[in-house]
Amino acid sequence: MSRTPGTGLQTGNNPRPNNVTLSSRGLASSSNGNNGGGRLTTSVPPTANILPSPTGTEERLMVTVRIRPLSDSSETNCIQAQPNRSGSLLFDDGTRNKPKKYNYDCVFGEASTQHEVYTVAVAPLVHDVLNGYNAAVFAYGATGSGKTHTMLGPHVRPVRATPGTNSSHATTAQPGDTPTSPSEAMNVPEQPGVVASMVQPSSGLMIRAVADIFDYIDQHTGEETKFRISLSYLEIYNELIRDLLNPGGPLELREDNRGNQSVAGLSEVSTASRAEVIQLLLKGNKARTVEPTAANQTSSRSHALLSITVQNLTPTGTKQGRLFMTDLAGSERARKTKNRGKRLQEGAHINRSLLALGNCINALAGGARYVNFRDSKLTRLLKEALSGRCKTVMIAHVSPETRHRDETKNTLVYADRANHITTRLQEPTILEVEEAAAAAREAFPVAHYQNLVAELREEVGRLKMKMMTERPRSGAALQRQQQQKQEQEQSSTEEQIKKAELKFLREQIVQTFKQQMKLRRRLLEADSHLLGLELDAERQHMVISHWQSRQGKLYDRLDEDDEEGMA
Numbered sequence: 411m412s413r414t415p416g417t418g419l420q421t422g423n424n425p426r427p428n429n430v431t432l433s434s435r436g437l438a439s440s441s442n443g444n445n446g447g448g449r450l451t452t453s454v455p456p457t458a459n460i461l462p463s464p465t466g467t468e469e470r471l472m473v474t475v476r477i478r479p480l481s482d483s484s485e486t487n488c489i490q491a492q493p494n495r496s497g498s499l500l501f502d503d504g505t506r507n508k509p510k511k512y513n514y515d516c517v518f519g520e521a522s523t524q525h526e527v528y529t530v531a532v533a534p535l536v537h538d539v540l541n542g543y544n545a546a547v548f549a550y551g552a553t554g555s556g557k558t559h560t561m562l563g564p565h566v567r568p569v570r571a572t573p574g575t576n577s578s579h580a581t582t583a584q585p586g587d588t589p590t591s592p593s594e595a596m597n598v599p600e601q602p603g604v605v606a607s608m609v610q611p612s613s614g615l616m617i618r619a620v621a622d623i624f625d626y627i628d629q630h631t632g633e634e635t636k637f638r639i640s641l642s643y644l645e646i647y648n649e650l651i652r653d654l655l656n657p658g659g660p661l662e663l664r665e666d667n668r669g670n671q672s673v674a675g676l677s678e679v680s681t682a683s684r685a686e687v688i689q690l691l692l693k694g695n696k697a698r699t700v701e702p703t704a705a706n707q708t709s710s711r712s713h714a715l716l717s718i719t720v721q722n723l724t725p726t727g728t729k730q731g732r733l734f735m736t737d738l739a740g741s742e743r744a745r746k747t748k749n750r751g752k753r754l755q756e757g758a759h760i761n762r763s764l765l766a767l768g769n770c771i772n773a774l775a776g777g778a779r780y781v782n783f784r785d786s787k788l789t790r791l792l793k794e795a796l797s798g799r800c801k802t803v804m805i806a807h808v809s810p811e812t813r814h815r816d817e818t819k820n821t822l823v824y825a826d827r828a829n830h831i832t833t834r835l836q837e838p839t840i841l842e843v844e845e846a847a848a849a850a851r852e853a854f855p856v857a858h859y860q861n862l863v864a865e866l867r868e869e870v871g872r873l874k875m876k877m878m879t880e881r882p883r884s885g886a887a888l889q890r891q892q893q894q895k896q897e898q899e900q901s902s903t904e905e906q907i908k909k910a911e912l913k914f915l916r917e918q919i920v921q922t923f924k925q926q927m928k929l930r931r932r933l934l935e936a937d938s939h940l941l942g943l944e945l946d947a948e949r950q951h952m953v954i955s956h957w958q959s960r961q962g963k964l965y966d967r968l969d970e971d972d973e974e975g976m977a
């Protein structure tokens with residue numbers, strides 16, 4: 411990419427929103443493309459449980475909290491975002507103690523807008539992705555806390571029956587909002603091509619990210635720079651992976667011997683038009699498993715993972731960045747949600763995978779080198795986002811109502827742990843030589859060969875220069891050579907001494923070992939000799955007792971004979 415990081419997207423220039431409180435430590439690095447991003451090889455994220463050796467820039471996972479507005483103004487509130495960009499909030503845990511203060515990178519208050527959340531939390535990541543890094547955003551929170559609202563926008567829930575059931579439901583509309591189609595629901599024009607007004611005030615982060623990416627591409631595509639975008643969208647429902655762009659049976663999650671994960675058969679759709687991307691997103695959302703529960707009329711019963719891959723092709727190379735956006739299913743308490751049967755089973759799967767995620771977060775926050783990502787498909791797929799190969803933002807969602815206090819507290823604690831995760835970020839992803847060359851050849855056939863010829867000429871020139879400079883050696887060069895020779899000799903002598911010492915030690919060990927063996931043999935011999943003696947003594951003993959008993963019998967008989975004679 412010809413532009414330097416930090417200058418790409420217009421979104422970075424937006425003024426700081428009013429409803430957002432920021433911590434001083436959090437966001438500076440996010441706005442700098444140099445710091446961001448992750449390593450990812452071009453294919454799939456490596457997911458071995460042992461984390462990679464730390465190299466690159468150290469960075470913390472960015473944790474933000476969004477407080478949804480009160481669902482009913484008559485309800486009481488247990489949480490309050492702090493003003494003055496402090497990145498903190500006050501939470502009343504219902505005890506007599508005074509409200510507890512929690513600090514995060516950023517807190518979005520109840521009145522925060524989608525635009526604010528996007529600008530602060532996601533726009534810098536999109537920027538990084540366009541510069542060849544990988545980035546991830548995941549929305550976490552209890553059921554009904556507003557995750558899908560943030561990721562997709564309001565009323566995006568399609569009326570859909572869970573596979574294998576007849577259930578269906580209506581979306582929860584706010585007064586005055588009555589979406590009639592999924593695209594209207596997402597505030598997106600239905601006809602492809604009508605894209606300029608694609609982002610509406612209520613549009614979620616996914617749509618905004620797509621719009622930003624395409625804006626950038628529109629501005630930067632030229633003779634020497636081309637882009638490729640592809641998309642995959644999956645859900646994890648009851649621990650089964652389903653393709654949301656091409657719905658069908660469950661897909662297999664595979665792991666190669668380097669720990670890289672891949673979903674076999676998952677469709678990766680390439681497209682050049684933003685309208686098409688929006689259509690794909692709509693299609694994916696339509697296919698997502700959503701059901702009404704007591705806690706949320708349009709509850710997501712699955713985790714949804716969207717991955718947008720951007721390739722930046724230039725005659726000199728190809729960079730690839732990937733944006734992962736995850737709308738997690740909400741944690742829920744069976745007692746509170748009153749779920750039964752299938753809903754209860756779904757809830758158990760959701761909670762189990764979120765627990766696995768929590769365990770990973772705890773381990774990572776504690777600085778563990780071994781982290782168990784294998785407990786759920788969610789953690790296997792999110793491993794890359796959490797363990798440092800990409801820049802990650804967590805948006806924790808909470809409901810402000812006092813009746814949701816327990817869930818809110820759990821989420822705040824969860825987010826607090828995540829706040830301690832530090833990662834080492836890697837250089838931008840440059841496609842493997844072969845792959846990059848193929849992409850460049852395809853995109854710039856003539857330029858590619860011209861480049862190649864120029865490179866080869868340069869190489870020939872460099873070699874000629876080397877030959878010329880190396881032939882005549884000046885006095886100084888000779889002196890340097892002699893010094894090097896002396897140093898080499900010295901180090902070889904030291905090496906010989908070390909070798910001799912080692913040899914001596916080895917011989918000593920061998921001698922000691924031999925002596926030990928000899929002693930052991932003698933001990934064994936003495937032992938067996940002793941045993942022989944004991945056996946011998948035993949035998950003698952037996953002979954004596956036999957002889958004694960015979961003697962006894964003889965005396966008895968003699969006594970009897972004497973008695974008979976006397977009689």
Ligand SMILES: Nc1ncnc2c1ncn2[C@@H]1O[C@H](COP(=O)(O)OP(=O)(O)OP(=O)(O)O)[C@@H](O)[C@H]1O
Nearest residue numbers: 478553554555556557558559564706709710739740
């Ligand atoms: N910031 C917000 N502004 C206005 N309404 C919101 C906001 N956040 C959430 N809501 C509303 O709250 C309700 C629940 O939100 P949503 O469905 O996004 O929750 P969720 O966390 O995705 O729940 P689940 O985990 O059950 O899927 C919806 O009616 C949604 O429109």
